[in-house]
Amino acid sequence: MRHLHNRLDLCSINTGTLGYQTPISETIEAVARQGFGAICPWRRELEGVDTAATARQIRDAGLKVSGYCRSTYIPALDCDQFLANIADNRSAMDQAAELGAACFVMVVGSLPQGSKDLERAWAQVAEGTALLLEHARATGMPLALEPLHPMYANDRSCLNTLEQALDLAEAVEPETTTPLLGVAIDVYHVWWDSKLAGQIARAGRLNRIFGFHVSDWLVPTSDFLTDRGMMGDGVIDIPRIRSMVETAGYSGTVEVEIFSADNWWKRPIEEILSVCAERLQTVC
Amino acid sequence: MRHLHNRLDLCSINTGTLGYQTPISETIEAVARQGFGAICPWRRELEGVDTAATARQIRDAGLKVSGYCRSTYIPALDCDQFLANIADNRSAMDQAAELGAACFVMVVGSLPQGSKDLERAWAQVAEGTALLLEHARATGMPLALEPLHPMYANDRSCLNTLEQALDLAEAVEPETTTPLLGVAIDVYHVWWDSKLAGQIARAGRLNRIFGFHVSDWLVPTSDFLTDRGMMGDGVIDIPRIRSMVETAGYSGTVEVEIFSADNWWKRPIEEILSVCAERLQTVC
Numbered sequence: 399m400r401h402l403h404n405r406l407d408l409c410s411i412n413t414g415t416l417g418y419q420t421p422i423s424e425t426i427e428a429v430a431r432q433g434f435g436a437i438c439p440w441r442r443e444l445e446g447v448d449t450a451a452t453a454r455q456i457r458d459a460g461l462k463v464s465g466y467c468r469s470t471y472i473p474a475l476d477c478d479q480f481l482a483n484i485a486d487n488r489s490a491m492d493q494a495a496e497l498g499a500a501c502f503v504m505v506v507g508s509l510p511q512g513s514k515d516l517e518r519a520w521a522q523v524a525e526g527t528a529l530l531l532e533h534a535r536a537t538g539m540p541l542a543l544e545p546l547h548p549m550y551a552n553d554r555s556c557l558n559t560l561e562q563a564l565d566l567a568e569a570v571e572p573e574t575t576t577p578l579l580g581v582a583i584d585v586y587h588v589w590w591d592s593k594l595a596g597q598i599a600r601a602g603r604l605n606r607i608f609g610f611h612v613s614d615w616l617v618p619t620s621d622f623l624t625d626r627g628m629m630g631d632g633v634i635d636i637p638r639i640r641s642m643v644e645t646a647g648y649s650g651t652v653e654v655e656i657f658s659a660d661n662w663w664k665r666p667i668e669e670i671l672s673v674c675a676e677r678l679q680t681v682c
Numbered sequence: 683m684r685h686l687h688n689r690l691d692l693c694s695i696n697t698g699t700l701g702y703q704t705p706i707s708e709t710i711e712a713v714a715r716q717g718f719g720a721i722c723p724w725r726r727e728l729e730g731v732d733t734a735a736t737a738r739q740i741r742d743a744g745l746k747v748s749g750y751c752r753s754t755y756i757p758a759l760d761c762d763q764f765l766a767n768i769a770d771n772r773s774a775m776d777q778a779a780e781l782g783a784a785c786f787v788m789v790v791g792s793l794p795q796g797s798k799d800l801e802r803a804w805a806q807v808a809e810g811t812a813l814l815l816e817h818a819r820a821t822g823m824p825l826a827l828e829p830l831h832p833m834y835a836n837d838r839s840c841l842n843t844l845e846q847a848l849d850l851a852e853a854v855e856p857e858t859t860t861p862l863l864g865v866a867i868d869v870y871h872v873w874w875d876s877k878l879a880g881q882i883a884r885a886g887r888l889n890r891i892f893g894f895h896v897s898d899w900l901v902p903t904s905d906f907l908t909d910r911g912m913m914g915d916g917v918i919d920i921p922r923i924r925s926m927v928e929t930a931g932y933s934g935t936v937e938v939e940i941f942s943a944d945n946w947w948k949r950p951i952e953e954i955l956s957v958c959a960e961r962l963q964t965v966c
Contacts, residue, residue, distance in 0.1 A: 514919040520876065549833040551874030552901050552917045562876045590835030592804065592846045617836050622903065633836045635798040 399641040402652065403679045410436035410464035412611065412655035413443060416670055417663030422452055425667065430459035432671040436651045438465040439497070441490055453497045464501075464651040465542060465582065465609050466494035471507020472526035473519040473556070480522060483507075484529050491530070491539045500650065501542040501608040503582055504530075508556035519556040527579065528570045534578040542582040542608035543567060547590075549622055560588055560597040567606055575605060582609035583643060584655065586626055589615060589634045595642055602646025610643050612636055612682055613656040624659035628673060630681035640682060652682060683925040686936065687963045694720035694748035696895065696939035697727060700954055701947030706736055709951065714743035716955040720935045722749040723781070725774055737781045748785075748935040749826060749866065749893050750778035755791020756810035757803040757840070764806060767791075768813050775814070775823045784934065785826040785892040787866055788814075792840035803840040811863065812854045818862040826866040826892035827851060831874075833906055844872055844881040851890055859889060866893035867927060868939065870910055873899060873918045879926055886930025894927050896920055896966055897940040908943035912957060914965035924966060936966060 402408060411429045413422070420428070422443040429437050437456060444452060456463060469487050474480040487502075494502040506523045509516065527541070534541050545563040546555035557563050563581045571579040581601055588594055601607045614632030619625050629636055640652065654674045656662055662670050686692060695713045697706070704712070706727040713721050721740060728736060740747060753771050758764040771786075778786040790807045793800065811827070818825050829847040830839035841847050847865045855863040865885055872878055885891045898916030903909050913920055924936065938958045940946055946954050 509917055514917050516874070516876075516919070547833070548831060548874045549903075552899060556874075556876075558874055558876070590800070590832045590840075590842055592840075592842070615836060619833075619906065622906075633793055633798050635800070 399637070399644045402682060406433040406675055406678065407435035408651055409434050409678050410438055410462075410651035410653035411671065411674065412438040412467065412653050413440055414467065415654050415656045415662070415674065416667045418443065419663070419667055422447060423455060426452075426455055426459050426461065428667050428671060430461055432675055434461070434671075434675070436462040436464040436653070438463065438467060438503075438653055438655070440467045441493070444493060449493055449496045456497065462651070463497050463499040464653050465503045466490070466497055466499040466501075468503040468505045471505070473507050473510055473522040475510045475513065480526065484526055487530055488533045491533055491537055495537050495539045499539070501540040501580070501582070503609065504541050504543045505546060506543065506555050506557050508551055508553050516556055523556060524566060524570060527566060531571055531579055540578050540580060540608055542580050544582040544584060545587055547587040559591055559593070560601065561593055564597060564601055564604065564606065568604070577604065577606050580606035580608035582611060583607060584611035584613075585634050585636055585639050586611070586613045586615060589639065594639070598642040598646050602648065605647070607643060607646060607648040607650075609650060609653060610640065610648055611653045611655045612640070613654065621659065624657045626656045626658055628656060628662065629654070629677040636682045652678060654678065683921070683928045686966055690717040690959055690962065691719035692935055693718050693962050694722055694746075694935035694937035695955065695958065696722040696751065696937050697724055698751065699938050699940045699946070699958065700951045701943075702727065703947070703951055706731060707739060710736075710739050710743050710745065712951055712955060714745055716959055718745070718955075718959070720746040720748040720937070722747065722751060722787075722937055722939070724751045725777070728777060733777055733780045740781065746935070747781050747783040748937050749787045750774070750781055750783040750785075752787040752789045755789070757791050757794055757806040759794045759797065764810065768810055771814055772817045775817055775821055779821050779823045783823070785824040785864070785866070787893065788825050788827045789830060790827065790839050790841050792835055792837055800840060807840060808850060808854060811850065815855055815863055824862050824864060824892055826864050828866040828868060829871055831871040843875055843877070844885065845877055848881060848885055848888065848890065852888070861888065861890050864890035864892035866895060867891060868895035868897075869918050869920055869923050870895070870897045870899060873923065878923070882926040882930050886932065889931070891927060891930060891932040891934075893934060893937060894924070894932055895937045895939045896924070897938065905943065908941045910940045910942055912940060912946065913938070913961040920966045936962060938962065
């Protein structure tokens with residue numbers, strides 16, 4: 399496993415960690431000033447902003463783009479909406495390419511409002527991913543399927559384990575040693591899984607690990623979405639999981655992604671970044 | 683799949699659904715009055731109460747005991763505490779036997795306070811389950827491992843999928859057609875799982891389905907523990923899962939288990955029971 403001490407160049411900040419307090423132009427400078435090697439912006443931050451200028455600013459600041467967050471949910475009650483969702487994702491992939499992102503992060507969605515039909519959601523996600531893979535081939539933009547914790551299975555994602563995401567990737571894009579369809583492994587979503595070690599090894603063999611995200615699981619957790627913990631403040635054995643991921647061949651960034659409405663988001667971004675930097679070097 | 687219309691005799695009430703508002707003696711009479719065929723009491727309700735008298739009252743009321751809730755958590759930081767946990771569970775199993783329970787429900791626990799070592803928790807659960815299986819053989823009391831939703835992986839249970847629970851059952855008690863170690867399948871905990879259909883079929887082949895629990899997943903869910911929904915009020919396709927379970931050979935009760943601090947627990951138990959009865963017959 400790589401040492402992270404004095405190696406913030408191996409680390410990335412997902413801007414969701416900062417609570418969207420500042421415009422992307424300021425966020426980029428703050429992340430670079432702290433010494434991080436990469437950034438993962440959100441689409442909402444690029445709205446009304448010149449993508450090419452942002453890409454240039456990121457490059458000039460010496461940062462890489464570890465990913466671009468994130469896909470529009472795929473499943474829909476009707477075909478028109480489904481196709482609109484796919485089209486929206488194609489546009490976002492183009493933007494990801496313009497930013498020079500290492501991958502486009504796919505949070506695939508789940509049950510459309512009023513539906514209880516998980517099997518249909520799974521089928522739509524498989525179909526939609528296949529359509530987006532064609533666009534990935536056309537643009538060279540890799541797709542990182544991010545399995546989400548099962549507590550998000552009703553709305554955010556019907557992909558809830560690494561095994562399920564890899565099964566999908568292998569079904570949609572079989573038999574390749576240079577896949578464009580991979581996974582983003584976020585410790586918050588997968589830490590509980592008894593099959594994790596085996597599935598990380600499998601993901602590595604398939605060359606499908608496109609991203610690795612860290613945060614922590616707080617005890618107690620007060621909110622389903624916005625009560626993630628800073629690394630070291632919860633119960634996840636992060637070094638154990640990072641060791642698995644890097645032993646499996648992953649050499650990309652360690653990306654911090656913390657949604658924390660009542661704690662970290664209330665602090666100045668310089669403080670958040672400083673604590674991230676310290677924890678990455680000491681407890682990850 | 684069995685019809686539940688006019689068949690409340692096939693249905694059970696887990697007393698946790700009623701919020702522990704009344705002494706067990708009153709609860710028994712209320713459940714029987716509504717026409718249910720069974721009840722699943724909690725240990726806390728038997729504290730300071732004569733177990734034999736309660737067992738007699740349940741029988742006299744015409745009720746079966748679909749299960750007894752629930753095990754003391756198994757994992758511990760030190761060996762003395764681990765052994766104390768096992769001893770505590772043996773006593774509870776004896777009580778379950780005295781009540782005539784169909785099974786003793788095992789919520790196995792997870793990380794002891796201060797620990798991040800999931801692998802150790804898994805190992806302790808396997809070891810502890812093997813010890814309790816010996817007591818199951820001595821007493822004839824079946825053990826139902828209940829996999830809990832992964833959002834409980836830090837404290838309540840490090841068994842989080844049906845597959846994991848069945849793997850454990852097969853490892854601890856291999857090669858039997860009359861197992862004493864099985865599973866309780868609760869739709870709230872397993873509904874999201876893409877491997878559910880296959881694992882329910884497997885559980886059936888192994889004769890290891892000892893219990894089936896229903897409630898619903900509310901959108902949004904406001905609390906990790908006590909915001910379960912009444913059947914029909916959430917997104918779980920309960921008939922789909924019940925059909926799988928019964929096709930797999932399960933012929934036990936359909937047990938309602940709803941923890942709902944801010945809604946159902948605030949209502950009179952007669953009202954809760956009446957709504958349970960209606961929903962069991964119409965949406966399950």
